[in-house]
Amino acid sequence: MNTDELKQQLLAEKELLEKELATVAVPDTHAQGGFTAKEDDFSNEPASLDPVELGTELESLARNESISNTLEVRYNNIVSALVNIESGTYGTCNTCKQPIESDRLDANPAANTCKEHMG
């Protein structure tokens, strides 16, 4: 297995995810690898928001939260795949400890389970 190539692929995706995450969340200082959704920047708005604007703000936070959660899962998968490459355990199923099918890794280099144990 050419892990150098995979590593480059994972690093590129990690960088992309970091940028995407930065638009909807800030790193959580209390949890390693965690992110907290941020509100859209309403600092230009008057301090006393009317109820309609307040509703929009809450919606945007909820939306950012759901985007951020999805990205965070992918991000942490990639980080652990990179750690596994370094430690030589990359490509092993977390559940059964068997090698992960190479076509599954081709489709998702950050996969940490075999086809049988995916999902």
Ligand SMILES: [Zn+2]
């Ligand atoms: Zn498995």
